[in-house]
Amino acid sequence: MTTDDKLKQIWAGCLNNERKQEELFYKTLAPRMMAVCMRYAHDRDEAQDILQEGFIKAFKNRQYYRGEGSLEGWVRRIMVHAAISRYRKTKPVVLCDEMSTETFSGTYNYDGLETQDLMRIIRQLPDTYRSVFNMYAIEGYSHQEIGSALGMSELLSRTTLCRARTILKNKLTRLNKAEVYRMAM
Known part of the structure; x- marks a missing residue:
């Protein structure tokens, strides 16, 4: 069984609002998603905020993952969009x-x-x-x-x-x- 298959199995529990499965899903992906968030953040605290926002969005929009493609890739894209949203709220686009x-x-x-x-x-x-x-x-x-x-x-x-x-x-x-x-x- 591949890692993505295991994630999809955990995700099935998340779709049923099983809190333990949500926690397991978070713990499984958080280290990899933190690396994504660190690329967009100034420091670890900001990356942690982006990570939390991203997982909230993922769980809030769980019904939109249709099982096509990589579940981890879907979550990664949400993290990138969470970082972009945070950036757009706090910083105007200015070139140096x-x-x-x-x-x-x-x-x-x-x-x-x-x-x-x-x-x-x-x-x-x-x-x-x-x-x-x-x-x-x-x-x-x-x-x-x-x-x-x-x-x-x-x-x-x-x-x-x-x-x-x-x-x-x-x-x-x-x-x-x-x-x-x-x-x-």
Whole structure:
């Protein structure tokens, strides 16, 4: 039995409003969904809030999962939308033009870069840049979907992604140069 099959079995209990099954479903998916929420949040507390909002939405809209596709994927999409909703309520879409003027140069050697280090660097992006980068590069949304979700044009989504990538490249280049300097000491 696959993990998704087990989740669907637990989900059947959730559909019948069985609180123990809801708790089991939450405990099973919460660690993986927390990782999704952390990509959109500034810190762990904000990610926890997004996680809670996402699970509330999932349980409130449980009748809309039709059993097609991955149940975990359905919940993941709800988490992303919960993060976007939270972002749209609290932040207007503003581009940081001063950050987009950074130039890119240098060579890259990212061997040994840990996933948590990369995620920390991504979390340093301005909110709009981070949201667009996560939705496109990690979640696989199209620019049209991103624009629609964040209330921006498709072109602005593309431009924002380009700027986010430039910022990330610059940060990684500086990180790489600092590592080379430390090794030389």
